[in-house]
Amino acid sequence: MPRSQSANRQIKLGAVLFGVGGPGDHDSWRNPEIPGDASVDIDWYIARARQAEAAKFDLVFIVDSQFITPDSPPHYLNRLEPLTLMSALAVSTTNIGLVGTLTTSYNTPFNLARRLASVDLISRGRAGWNVVATGDGGTAANYSRDEHYDYESRYARALECVRVVQGLWDSYEDDAFPRDRETGQFVDPSRQHKLNHKGRFFQVQGPLNIVRSRQGQPVIFQAGDSDEGRDLGAAIGEGIFTHAPTLEAGVAFARDIKARAAAKGRNPDHVLIQPGVRPWIADTDAEAIEAERYERLHKDFGKTLAQFGRPFGWHDFSQYDLDAPFPELGDLGNDSFKTQADRIKAVAKERNLTLRQAVTFFSEQHRSPFVGSPLTVANTIEEWFRAGAFDGLNITVTIPSEFAKFTDQVLPILRERGLVRAEYESDTLRGNLGLPVPENRWTQARRATDEAVRDTLVEA
Known part of the structure; x- marks a missing residue:
């Protein structure tokens, strides 16, 4: 909601x-x-x-x-x-x-x-x-x-x-x-x-x-x-x-x-x-778009590839052929950033991505x-x-x-x-x-008890 x-x-x-x-x-x-x-x-x-x-x-x-x-x-x-x-x-x-x-x-x-x-x-x-x-x-x-x-x-x-x-x-x-x-x-x-x-x-x-x-x-x-x-x-x-x-x-x-x-x-x-x-802010939209594009295109792919391994426990992806199908990783990532690792594996399989394409795709997700x-x-x-x-x-x-x-x-x-x-x-x-101050639980409990006693006395 x-x-x-x-x-x-x-x-x-x-x-x-x-x-x-x-x-x-x-x-x-x-x-x-x-x-x-x-x-x-x-x-x-x-x-x-x-x-x-x-x-x-x-x-x-x-x-x-x-x-x-x-x-x-x-x-x-x-x-x-x-x-x-x-x-x-x-x-x-x-x-x-x-x-x-x-x-x-x-x-x-x-x-x-x-x-x-x-x-x-x-x-x-x-x-x-x-x-x-x-x-x-x-x-x-x-x-x-x-x-x-x-x-x-x-x-x-x-x-x-x-x-x-x-x-x-x-x-x-x-x-x-x-x-x-x-x-x-x-x-x-x-x-x-x-x-x-x-x-x-x-x-x-x-x-x-x-x-x-x-x-x-x-x-x-x-x-x-x-x-x-x-x-x-x-x-x-x-x-x-x-x-x-x-x-x-x-x-x-x-x-x-x-x-x-x-x-x-x-x-x-x-x-x-x-x-x-x-x-990304510049005087004009075109300048801002170009600045973001320039930095994105000039990133060191080797560093991006290394960072890509973090969800998988910093797995070394440099050992694979970048243009071969995304490697079969089994349960790699289960004890690291599991949700992120599972999503990468699932998307790579669904889209039939190579390793290079997967790295690029998920880098683009953070634009x-x-x-x-x-x-x-x-x-x-x-x-x-x-x-x-x-x-x-x-x-x-x-x-x-x-x-x-x-x-x-x-x-x-x-x-x-x-x-x-x-x-x-x-x-x-x-x-x-704009968040409330949480009332101390012991103060709250005592207040509730006092109110219950007063209600009982009024009824009596």
């Missing part, structure tokens, strides 16, 4: 800080605007976060993974750990949200809860968590495991992990610390709660030794396109990161996620769909639909937004001047139409995203 078309509905904006270049972008680091060490340069991150904040973006997004090969994108090879980086950005910005990727596969709930809650307090309620069930199977060897978690276990573990973390975030009710100097009471023990969780993957007693922030809990984001991924997002996601190659695909994805959320008893308006995009003059890009964004293809966009940020074309030329058009904010509504991430 699509998001309600209320008059005050506005586009949410995220900036994905890719430093020296992420997937499919192996050469942007050569641009003189980008420091060669941008992905570990805190000054570069602070400047980009402030650039996004000046444009009234809702959040900056820090991607992450913990396994690399020599063929990984430049940004992946050498980058800062998300929570450490978010802490630095928290004290260098005021209103913009700070969202970081942390895996549920190779973290434990107590540590996740404590570190994320710390960043949420440091930022005064601006933290968000992008929940991932790690796809890179090679990560296992970095965490003393002989094998990566199987596909079903990764998603089941992710759901349980998030529920435990959310339970730990409620360890203290909001009035747990009277800090009364006269009476000497620092904490009210009746407002401190153990979790006592015993599940399939985790046993966690609690309580967590940190209070909630002004936004109650960090905002939960998730990205996943498989049935398992969509179900996880519908169950726990307040923001959904995705990729939408066409308007029709975007509308179908948004409707599916929101319908799944509604079926789970959630308000679909509190599940925000935010696809990642790279706009940006937002190409043209500032007016054209603004019109396309409005069309997609009003059709229900998204609630917001995550803009890829590498070259500062390219990002400025979006903030300084496209956003004023959308702002004049009332589609993006002119000023922040809040100084918390939830407040700016």
Whole structure:
């Protein structure tokens, strides 16, 4: 079901800080605007976060993974750990949200809860968590495991992990610390709660030794396109990161996620769909189209071929004849990015593609639909937004001047139409995203009990 078309509905904006270049972008680091060490340069991150904040973006997004090969994108090879980086950005910005990727596969709930809650307090309620069930199977060897978690276990573990973390975030009710100097009471023990969780993957007693922030809990984001991924997002996601190659695909994805959320008893308006995009903007449509075409045609095919192996556990496709039929791969990819790997194998077979054709076909799937003059890009964004293809966009940020074309030329058009904010509504991430503050579960339970007792007394 699509998001309600209320008059005050506005586009949410995220900036994905890719430093020296992420997937499919192996050469942007050569641009003189980008420091060669941008992905570990805190000054570069602070400047980009402030650039996004000046444009009234809702959040900056820090991607992450913990396994690399020599063929990984430049940004992946050498980058800062998300929570450490978010802490630095928290004290260098005021209103913009700070969202970081942390895996549920190779973290434990107590540590996740404590570190994320710390960043949420440091930022005064601006933290968000992008929940991932790690796809890179090679990560296992970095965490003393002989094998990566199987596909079903990764998603089941992710759901349980998030529920435990959310339970730990409620360890203290909001009035747990009277800090009364006269009476000497620092904490009210009746407002401190153990979790006592015993599940399939985790046993966690609690309580967590940190209070909630002004936004109650960090905002939960998730990205996943498989049935398992969509179900996880519908169950726990307040923001959904995705990729939408066409308007029709975007509308179908948004409707599916929101319908799944509604079926789970959630308000679909509190599940925000935010696809990642790279706009191509120039003075004229023709110039923008040519710039996008030029970069696409001048990509290093060898690097693209190497990146093509990632869904299959970084399988080496250079060993095959590029112009022979797509190789038979069996169950390769089942313990990596299974949905993506299965789709590649299925499409290659259905279309009788060669390896070269398959690499080209799937590279084309990630072409940006937002190409043209500032007016054209603004019109396309409005069309997609009003059709229900998204609630917001995550803009890829590498070259500062390219990002400025979006903030300084496209956003004023959308702002004049009332589609993006002119000023922040809040100084918390939830407040700016229009998401409710989750009530502490223990406070909620006690209130329900008190109301039931009062009802009984009235009836008596």
